[in-house]
Amino acid sequence: MAEHNPSAIHFTALPVTSADVEAAAVRLAGIARCTPVVTSRTVNERTNAQVFLKCENFQRTGSFKxxxxxxxxxxxxxxxxxxxxxxxxxxxxxxxxxxxxxxxxxxxxxxxxxxxxxxxxxxxxxxxxxxxxxxxxxxxxxxxxxxxxxxxxxxxIPPYDHPHVIAGQGTSALELFQEVGSLNLLLVCCGGGGLLSGCALAAKTLSPNCRVIGVEPERADDATRSFHSKTLHTTNNPDTIADGARTPCLGNITFPLVLHYVDDMVTVSEEAIRTTMFFLWERLKIVVEPTGALAAAALLSGVVKEPGARIGVIISGGNVDIRQICKL
Structure with missing residues (x-):
């Protein structure tokens, strides 16, 4: 695992703004799906909170991407x-x-x-x-x-470290807040940080008091270590079932955005990812891939607890290889 000097990251340059996210929403209108927000009495009872699941697994191509x-x-x-x-x-x-x-x-x-x-x-x-x-x-x-x-x-066009990509990803949170109103907490999965930084930017614009927490697998915790140390860490092809979180590190654009807009980063175990994924399949009747279950796993496994809160959770995708899942 390597480290990079944070002085190489231009922390003062934040090239994505709320105006960019709003412009992306206009550009995507009628093209991208306005994905559903799902609630569950069982989830609310388990967490003692009011939980809103933004289901990007229903987006075109099966994910927020x-x-x-x-x-x-x-x-x-x-x-x-x-x-x-x-x-x-x-x-x-x-x-x-x-x-x-x-x-x-x-x-x-x-x-x-x-x-x-x-x-x-x-x-x-x-x-x-x-x-x-x-x-x-x-x-x-x-x-x-x-x-x-x-x-x-x-x-x-890289998968996350690009201002137009980040702005587009932020529209998922924009839609969530427009539908459900203010939130106390927003949980978002993190690979390279494109979705997390875009959603955090939207959250702080639309609901300034909302805390934003990024979620990674324990086995791919480079962004969490980077966030807490303020130094960019990398990891090489981590062994996690959440294949969308196998990115080596946050990017030159996403790292400063995450540091600026995100309140905390946490990790979840492989068992928590599996358990949550199958829970969402069985109880909510929605197909979610391992990476897509990361944010929900932090809440349902008890890594994040906020009783009485209004909590948003981004379900990031549902592209599952059934043959691989059956092995789990």
Missing amino acids: FRGAYNALAQLSEEQASRGVLTYSSGNHAQAIALSGQLLGIHTTIIMPDDAPVVKQAATRGYGAEVILYNRQETTREALAQSLVDRRGLTL
């Missing part, structure tokens, strides 16, 4: 769009970029690890993207992406 991907691609210049775009992703951002490219007539190339869930690989190809697989043990996706950008002249 479509919001940021479409917002980014829709702002490309004509010349950039004609050359095509490139990204790297374990699955959800891949599908989101692929569908966004299909809708906007932009060719998309996606770098995916060869161990990415088969269902996510198939869906990405199904949206018309060119998929390039790589071995995590032999190279990094960033190095492979840079070589392709240099050779083909593609525009790179």
